[in-house]
Amino acid sequence: MSEIQIGSRRYTGPAFFSFAFRPFFFCGALFAGIAIPVWAALLTGRLVIVGDPLRWHAHEMLFGYLGAVIGGFLLTAIPNWTGRLPVAGAPLAGLLALWLLGRIGAVLQAFGIISPAVGIVVELLYWLALCGAAFREIIAGNNKRNLPVVAMIAAFAVADVVTFLPDWTALDPMLGARLAIALAAALISLIGGRVTPSFTRNWLAKEKGEPFPAPFGAIDKVAVAITLLSMLAWAVWPEAQWAGALVLVAALVQVVRLARWHGQRTVREPLVVILHLGYLWLVIGLLALGASAIAPEKIMATAALHALTAGAVGTMTLAVMTRASLGHTGRALTADKGTQAIYLLVILGAVLRVVAPWLPTDYPETVGLAGLLWAGAFLLFAAKYGPYLFSRRA
Numbered sequence: 001m002s003e004i005q006i007g008s009r010r011y012t013g014p015a016f017f018s019f020a021f022r023p024f025f026f027c028g029a030l031f032a033g034i035a036i037p038v039w040a041a042l043l044t045g046r047l048v049i050v051g052d053p054l055r056w057h058a059h060e061m062l063f064g065y066l067g068a069v070i071g072g073f074l075l076t077a078i079p080n081w082t083g084r085l086p087v088a089g090a091p092l093a094g095l096l097a098l099w100l101l102g103r104i105g106a107v108l109q110a111f112g113i114i115s116p117a118v119g120i121v122v123e124l125l126y127w128l129a130l131c132g133a134a135f136r137e138i139i140a141g142n143n144k145r146n147l148p149v150v151a152m153i154a155a156f157a158v159a160d161v162v163t164f165l166p167d168w169t170a171l172d173p174m175l176g177a178r179l180a181i182a183l184a185a186a187l188i189s190l191i192g193g194r195v196t197p198s199f200t201r202n203w204l205a206k207e208k209g210e211p212f213p214a215p216f217g218a219i220d221k222v223a224v225a226i227t228l229l230s231m232l233a234w235a236v237w238p239e240a241q242w243a244g245a246l247v248l249v250a251a252l253v254q255v256v257r258l259a260r261w262h263g264q265r266t267v268r269e270p271l272v273v274i275l276h277l278g279y280l281w282l283v284i285g286l287l288a289l290g291a292s293a294i295a296p297e298k299i300m301a302t303a304a305l306h307a308l309t310a311g312a313v314g315t316m317t318l319a320v321m322t323r324a325s326l327g328h329t330g331r332a333l334t335a336d337k338g339t340q341a342i343y344l345l346v347i348l349g350a351v352l353r354v355v356a357p358w359l360p361t362d363y364p365e366t367v368g369l370a371g372l373l374w375a376g377a378f379l380l381f382a383a384k385y386g387p388y389l390f391s392r393r394a
Helices: 021-044 053-082 090-110 116-140 144-167 175-207 218-236 241-259 270-294 301-328 337-358 363-390
Strands: 004-006 009-011
Touching: 021 053, 021 090, 021 301, 021 363, 053 090, 053 116, 053 144, 053 175, 053 301, 090 116, 116 144, 144 175, 175 218, 175 270, 175 301, 218 241, 218 270, 241 270, 270 301, 270 337, 301 337, 301 363, 337 363
Parallel strands: none
Antiparallel strands: 004 009
């Protein structure tokens, strides 16, 4: 049982529901580790569903897995922004239940048990509750400068709605997924662009000293803005060469930004260097995506998309999940061999998935192996970090 001071009272419920990162990181990782093998079964025909398997896969990884991580991160970060107590206990359990209800709804819809109309209602309950809780806490804590983050989460909810619209309209079936990928890239640029230089500076201050990462400035603002705008342009016009060119410009700005953080000086601490590697995946993904729009015959769009999703999203979320879980449970901020194995698996899985089209191997088998490696990283996180997340601080 964990204890959180609440005025003159104390929270004495299960430690698992004392902070949002605990249930959402654990359940999100477990879900990712299971969803990828399910996707492999759909690809090979071992499992058959009513709808399009690709739409299910994209939806559940972007709004299911990533939705859980976003909720865990946001509701854990807000108390640091506002000085208020965290959402805990029954309200937090209720949010988790709504997220789980969304995952159950997606399965029921995939097998034709419920209609898309019911599915969209079930799915939106979590996003509405999450946005409401975050908005309330930020306003109550007089921390309006972080409202744009809530706006980004609300935009995820809108993108989720868009994924359902092709069931009733002639809208591009993958538009919603592309919008979510665009928002994910922008969030990595915004939040990853804050935590990566910050944690790097803290580590260098203890270990090596100057030079420190450049402070947040004009180039950082430009990087976030152009990444968001270029990715939204690509989401709406994915085959337009001008949109691809704009994404390439965003990639070049991100290269300059990443170089200012001195990541090469942090190689002795995997817990820090993994943040730089996750951000490097964002750069690679933007470069590949822009190139695929300009020269689709040379760069496959699926490879570029997986550089952003399996690479940037997968690596950066695990980097944040491991660090936050260690820090908030009172453990040493260093990556042991188990944590390093998590990082190795997610990177190997992402690399193999991206380069699969160019390898002289059987493509489906290579993609399947990549998926197993990637999923293994998340199952290992759940196995290793689960005991930390279910217990009180060390």
